Structures are given as structure tokens and as C-alpha cells.
Amino acid sequence: MIQEMNNKVAPIDSVHHQAWKPEQRKPRRRSIIREFALNTSTHGLPGIARSESKHNCLFWTASFVVFLAVMTFFITQSIRDYFSYPTQTTLSYVVERSQAFPAVTFCNYMPARYDHLIIDVLNYTNSLGITNTSDTTTFTVSQAVAIREFLRHKLDANQSITEYFFSIDSMLINCTYNNLQCTSSDFITFLSSRYGSCYTFNAKLKNTSYTGIRYTNDNGGVGQLKLRLYAHSSLYVPYISEEVAAGMVVMIHDNTQFPQIDIVGMNLAPGFKHQLNYRKKANYFLSAPYTDCTDKIPLAMKAMFDRYEGAHYAYSQSACFTLCVQAYIYQECGCVSPVEWSARSVAVPGTNRIVVASLCAAENPCYTEAAIRLSNSTDLWDEFCSDCTQECTKIEYLVTPSLSKAPSTYFAYVTKAFVEASSVPLPTNWSTNWITEVEQNFVSVEIMCESIQVENYTQEASLNAAGVLSNVGGLSGLWIGVSFLSIMEFVEMLYRLLRRQYQIYCYGA
Template sequence: MMYKCSFNDIHCSVNDFVPFTSFLYGACYTFNAALKNNTNRNILYANEYGGDGKLSIGLYIHSHQYVLHLPSGFGAIALVHGNTQLPNIEAAGIELAPGQRHKLGYKKKTTYLLPSPYTPCTKKISPNMQAMFEYYNNTNYGYSEMLCYQLCGQVYAYEQCGCVNPILWNGRKLYISSMNQVVFAPLCEFGKMCYKEKIGELLISSSLMKSYCSECLQECAIENFIIQTSSLSQPGEWEMEKIKQFVENSTIPLATNWSCTWQDEIRKNYLTINVVRETIPVASQYYTSKYGDIVQINLFNQPTIIISNPDFADYILRRNGKNYTLRFGNSLGLEYLGMKNKGIIWNRNIQRWKYQRLNFFQKALNNKLLDDAKYVSNDATDYVLKHLDKYEIETNIIDTMDLLRSITFTITCHLFLDLPIGIISIEKTKYYVNSIVQYFKAWEYFLLKPTQIYDEKQTNKHQKSIKQLNNVVNELISKRVMNNNCLFINSLLNALNNQQITKEEMNQCILEMLIAGTDTSSVTMFYFLLALCDRKELEEQLLKELKENSYQILINGLKESMRFKPVGPVIMRCTINDDIYNNTHIKNGTNIIINLVDMHRRNEYFVQGNQFNLINVEDKDLSNTNNEKNVFLPFGIGPKECVGRWLAKVEMEIIIEQLILNYSFKRANGTKTLEELQTRWDIAQQPTDPGYMLIQKR
């Protein structure tokens, strides 16, 4: 029985679950399954109610009611799966013991295959599969390659044996092509071997597989959930009385000697399950919402303080920022990435970090470059838009993220690497941009995963991505046009010639300029365009204002996009020397996580914190560094603030102005609204799915 249920701290009930029957576990229930033609119950997204996707369920299993001799253990079985995926709980279910509070932390990985003619993938649901789905109470499940093979095995077993695999009892309504009719097949007896032998015969025969299973192609979208489990003992003494009342008020008979043994019975039968997205930002949000705006925990076996208190955050970043210029991260991962003691993003050698930041990045990002950036951003946008058809997945529907990244990449190459606009073809630009995207995935893998759970296959894959982007850097250096106007690349080359930096340091500085200059601004602009798609009045006001050479809505719209979905959801720091803040002692080596997502959503600082509304940022100034209570920090603040913040502001404003003046945008091909959009919370908050939009000339 379900004792309690909440999703993002909002109560849920049995009505939010869809029942189905498992041949192995009996009665099962699915939360948040996609349903057909249902207007009364919508899919819940992870950011629903302003939360981060936490499902919490308390269960009492009544083990004394189990059928004697049948169960091999007592507890619950859980499975995290996509809401259009058939729950394969028999093969992938996780066993959860009573007397525990279980945490299932998950990461979702989706692999997309191109449709025909590029790959033979399919979404087509066969009649046999559709018949099986009818056992799952109006759920809108999609095509499954594994299920397809199971069902063609059922058809062959029926034709050869006159019955089907009894384990797949819900796959017995079959279309038999040789008979041209649908049959309700009888189940074979467990002891008889015919169905096993015939299914084995099918699987090893290429001719039979071609005849019976030719429809079983790869899915076009493959969803995998990577689960990490942990648990604590429970319930606490303070919970016992409430659980006792719940059990006694139920209609299920009490266990023998309940009045004497009820405490033991509760410990033997009660469990809770917390399902959460498992990343550092989500962990931060979880602890902040549960324990307040200053939380001390042990993360990855290291002391960690999670902060969403603006004054404490300002102390760490600005007032005593020199003591917090390091970032924490996996040391071996930094070596894999080439970031160990090189570049400026994750360089833990303070002297080398200061030298490279001051002499190459800050020196290059001067007022002259910001003036040049206005014209370069305009020209780069023009150049990429002339090749708009290269970004179409079908007529007038584009991959918006790919388009925006190509524009910012072109700007970065011109301003910092002496590469004239147009010298790199659009095809090559898209290849380079994809190399940056793959590098980000490697970055998140190596920095956030504990070394002991590195997977050999994944490690090799991400190492290839790192090597690929380093090859891109070398290609770009070789393409540069020699002149004395580009301060960034010229300063690096002069320092290399004077043996002030190594070749590896120079390449890492260029690589970091590419990834920082290309990705973060593009994601913010995508969020703003997505917001405009569902706010036609705001779009019309923006268009009118831009035609009048006014920019307040544009500026506030970009600021609100950075507030509502900060590309950097947390700021990570590491303490250099022992410190103290308001009686909170901070030891050398303590990890600091500043939770921007929580800080940027608080209603005491923002009028409508959990909604996208420009009123939230009308009085927020990106350059405000004198207020001791900085509540709006999309670029950070202090000695380690984003070095390219003013360039990002200039290029985003120019690009969005040109796009909105010339084109209209609408969501397409299943792209979700800004509020519904699924994002990946790792080091950066990015969309998990492609951002397709219909783009039309005004």
C-alpha cells in the first residue's frame, strides 16, 4: 500500500499511477506514463512546479499477506524508464529491501539515429506490438526492437507448437500472416520444451529471422537510464506512530500479534523510494530545498558547502574571492581533458592561471575588441544565414542550436584566431561545432564521475572526442591569416616563441576560448527564442522596439533567459586557505557549490521567480559589483568571473536583433516549450533533445 507520494514536493495519489501486471511480480504501477487521447492527465516534466524532478514514494508491503512458499524475498521492485517505453521490469528492475530509504539517482541518455534514407531505423508499431500494449491500460508506448523480436518469436512458436511462451502471456494476441488473421494463442505448459526449442531455432536461422522478424529494426531514438543507488536505514522513531495509524486504518488485516510487535512489523515492511536526477546541480537543489540556503555535506568523500544565500555567495566570489579561485574536480579527469595546470577554466596552478588569464584572455578582451565585435557579429550572422538550408532537417525546419553555435563559432574564430569570415566552409563549421559539443560531454564525464566508476568503453569514446577537438585547434591555427590585429593569438604565439608558455598551454587556451565562446551564449539565445515562440505579444513588442532602435526588451529578455535557465546552474569553487564566514568554519580544501538555480528563483529577490517574465530582471544590473547582496550572477563575480561576459552580451544582442528583424520562429517536430524543455544538469544546463524550429522570412 502507498503511504505517501509527492512529485517536486506536490502531493500525488494512486490516480497518478497506471496499473499493469508482470508475469514475475504480479501487480505493478507506472508513474507518469504517456497515455493516449487523454486530456485530463498531462505528462509531468522534471521542472514541473519549479522543481528538479524528484519523485518520493512511501510504501508498506504487508509481507504477512504474501503467498506462502512463492516469494524468494520481500520488498519492492523499481525501474526508471521513459514514459513512452514499455517497462521491462522483469529484466531491469531494481530490488529494494524494506526498512530502508532508497535513493535512485539517474542520468538519462538518448541516442538519435537519422531517419531513412540515412539509417534503417523505425518507429512503426506492428499490429502484434499494438495488441500487447492493450494490456497496459491506454498507455501510449512506442516501438521497441527487443519487444519486436520477442513477438516474432511468439508467432513462430505458435505456428510450430500451437501455443506460445507462457512467460510472455501478454504477448499472445497475434497476427498470423500465413493465416491472414488475428488469433488469441494458448499458453504452452512450462514443462514442455517445444516453444523453447522453436524460439531457439528461429534465433539461429538467418532465413527464418528474415521471414518472421524483418520488421524488427533499430529504434530511431534509444533511451538509456544510468542508475546509481544508495540507501539509509529508516523509519525514524518520530515516524513510527503515523505509520502505525496508517496501517491500522487500512482495510488489510493486521499481522498476527500486531499489538505487541507493531514496531518490528513496520521496520520489516516499510520503505521509501526517492527518484532524482543524479548530477551535482540536482544534488545541490535537493539539499538546498530540504535543509536551507547553507548546507554542509560530504560529497565524493570531501567536505562540501552548498550555498544559495546571496551574501555568503558574494563573500566567496567577490569579497574574499582570492581565497576561492580554484575549482574542485576529478584530478585524473583533468589530465584526460588536458586541463590540468593549463588554460584558465580548471587550472589549479594559481600562478599559471593568473598569468594566462591576465596576459591572453583579459588583454584580448579590451574595449577595441568589444567595438569590433558589433560588426563581426553582424557579418557572421549574415554569412551563416546565407547558408540557412544547410541547417534544415526538412523544409524551413532548422536545428536552432546548430545554427546559433555556428554563428558564435564564426565570431570567435574571427576575433581571436585571425580567421576571416567565410574562410571556413559551413560544412567544416558544423563539423568543428559538433567537435565542441562532443568535448563538452567528455568534460562532464571526466570531471563529475568518480574515477573508480569510469567505464572503459565510455572512457575510450570520450578520449577520442578530446583528441578530435585538439586536432581542430591545430587545423584552425594552420588556417589563420597572419596580421598584427589579433591580440589573442599573437600574444600566445609571442609567449610561445619566448618560452613563457608551452605548446600544450597555448593549445589549451585556444581550445577553451573556442568552447566558452561558442556554447554558452548559443544556449542562452536558444532559450530566449524558445520563450518567444510561445509569447507572441512579447515577440511583437520586441520587433516593434528593434525597428525603433530601442533595446530594453532585448536586453531584459536575454537577462531573464540567463536567470530562468542559467547555462551554468552552479558555480564550483575550492577553498585555498582556512576561512570563516559568520561562524561557519571553512577548512582548506572544502568544496563550495553556489546554487544559482535556487538563488535565481527565489520570490524574495524576483517578483515571479518560478516564471519566465521580464519583470524579474528589470532592476537587475549585470555590472552591479558594489552591492553586498548580489542575487543575479549569471556570469559569476569577482576575480574568477566569466572573462568574456561583455563580449557575450554584445554578440547575443546583435545576433538576436538580426534574427528577430528578419525571421519568425515557431516550435517544430516535438520541441517542447521553455517550461517543459528537458535539460541536462551537469557542468552546464543544456537541452537534452534537439531544438527544432520552423523559421520563416518576415
């Protein structure tokens, strides 16, 4: 009996040691969440997990929810502020010992020469029946009015009209830059409907780089341009210049700026030396999405700039406005404004086709009515001129003018010799009245760099991505103590919950 029982008892060492280990219970989902809540660095959750009463749990839960809502509000506001792309402008003064000397454009106040114009204008007005005379010594108001129509007719026929205006050689007595002589070949020519032929010194050309333009420290100088000019008022066409007896117009602008001298030109009276001291001011704007500024030149503007003897001009908002108005006038009238000679290249709306439009007749009311209609209609303006945004870079020159009486006795004789050596006809009383003529026509202008300090106005983003991240981190840390490590703790909890769910799904335990 004892033997049989011994045979049925298993030896102790035959039982596997794993059988004596207590079975490990896998953590439940609730315990995983509670463990996270007790140990997380996020404020409020440990208080909820430790609560031993419903009141305590409710207090911590309400506190956490309220502070979480407040934090969410401020974080959302911070992100919205970022996507509104706020900016700020900083002012700095930068010393540029060697800076590009600006471009200088000048024109005679009178656009046309009487001696070159009168015969052709008489033939034109006689052909239209406006006049019936060959007298070139008498000029009437009706003939003066017909001059613009005569020039418009020539332009529409693609005929040259430069011979009717004052050439630079007939006006430029002397030119020096930093004490080096400059000549008429240092200027480029363009046509202005108001002033005729105009001339620009130191414009940036397409076939040159910025090394091809003049700098203020060239030849050891300080940036000084001297121009001595003669107006030839004896050849002014009557009734055209209205109350102005004689004078010049000048504009100081950036080397790549389109010179709208008709609008921003400065009048220079004869009989004086005009001193124009300038200071440079630069404005830099942020591109999209902060502003809608652009540097892209439209096709019509490129065609417009091609009329400026190879000048390499940059995008101009004012030129863009002129061209969009011309495009609307062309659509409505089939011609463009006769006062914008250089803006005859029109982009056909909805296409990339450029049309060289004819100029409207002065008596045609269509172009003025269309321009008024466009300026008064917001919808039309948005349709035709919405692309005319501001320039991303804008260079300005702040000018301080002064003047003194000129010319001196010595330079009066120099001017007399220049006028007599030119091909321009002399006034009838020149021999006895030349000193008065010189005083009434001599214009001297000196443009000089006043300061090597440049005012830079730079637009900057007042809130960037790093700033938003700092705001979010500060707000989340302030209200509920969340950091990146807190987020990783939350990620770990999610991983454990998913793993537990997977085990339940696969093994049923």
C-alpha cells in the same frame, strides 16, 4: 571594232561587291577539336595540341591518360564511399531546465496475496486431484507450482486475476511529486507474469499530449518523486519468491517506453530509504538509408500496448523480439509462452490478422523447444524477426543509487497507522511485534533529477552530397584541372561538331 568591244565589257560598278569577297572556308572537324584543345582550361590537352613532334605529343598524351585514370579511380572511390552511407556520432550536452520527468514503475516483489489466492487455488488443485484438503493454513510446494497453471487457466478463460495481486492502495503509504500530493489515480496498472500487478507513474497516455505529463520544474521544484511503500510480507505465498523475504522492484524509464520491469527492474530492500538520482541520455539514429531503424509500431505490438490502460508507448525493439518469438511458438505449438502474459496477441505470419493466443501449459515442452530452435537458427530468426530493428530515438536514464536506514521512529508510527487502517489482514503477532514488521516491510524510494544537462548522442552522415561534389571537384582540379567551365568548353566543342555534321548532311559542304 572598238565600238563592238566596248559594248561587250561590263561596267565596273555593275559587278556585285560580294563577288570580290574571298570565299570563307567552313572549319573542318579536326580544326574544331584542335581549337578546343588549344584553348581549354583542362590541363594536358593544350600540350597535346601544341606538340611539334611525335615524342612530345606522346609524352603529353601518356601524361593526360595516366592522370585521367588516377582521377577516375579516386572519384569512383569517393562516390562508392557516399553510397555506403557512412555515419559518425556526435556527443553534445544540452541544458534542459524544464524536461519531462521520467515514468516510474514499481511492483511488489511477490506477485500474489496468499489470503486472496489460497481458497481458489485449493479448489483448483482439489479438482485436478493434486490435493484433497480444505486447510488454508498449510501450503505445499506442489500447490505453489500449481499457482501459475491456475492463473494461466484463468487468463485463457479471459477471467480477471487482478484480485489475487497486491493493489496499489494496499501498498502506497504516501506519494508526493515536487511537494504536491499524488494518489493511486496518478498511476496506470498492468500485469507482469513475474511480479503480478505493477503500477506506472507519469506514463504518456493516448488521450494526452506531452503537456499532460509532469515536468521537472512543476510547482517550482527540481523533479522529485517520493514513494513510501509497504510490502506486506506476511501475505507472501510460500516458495514463490525463493530466497527473497520482502521487497519492491522499480524501473525508471521514458514516458513512452514500454516498461519491461521483469528484465531491467531494480530490487529495493525493505528497511531503507533508497535514493535514485538520474541523468538523462538521448540517442538519435538516422533513418534509411543510413540505418534500418524504425518508429513504426506493428499491429501485434499495438494490440500488446492496448493492455496497458491507454498508455501511449512507442515502438520497442525488445518488445518486437518478444512478439516475433511468440509468433513462431504459436505457429509450432498452437499456443504461446506462459511467461509472457501481455504478449498473447500474435500476428498470423503472412497476414494482418491478430489472434489472441492461449498460453501453453508449463509442462508442455513445445514452447521452450521452439524458442531454442528459433534463437539457434539464423534463417528462422531472419524469417520471423527481421523487422525488429532498433528504435530511431532511444531515451535512457542513468541511475546513481544510494540508501540509508529507514523508517524513523516518527514514520514507523505513520506506517503502523496506515497498515491498521487498510483492509489487509494483520500478522498474528502484530500487537507485540509491529515495529519489527514495519522495519521488514517499509520501503521508501526517492527519485530525483541529478542534472539538467542532457547527453545527446546524435548520429550524423559523415559524407553528404555536398561533400561528394567537393571531393569530385577537388580531385578533378588536382589531377587534370577540370572545372564546370571546362565542361562547358567541352559542351561547346560538341555543339560545333554536331552543327558542322548537320551542315555537311544538309548542304554537302
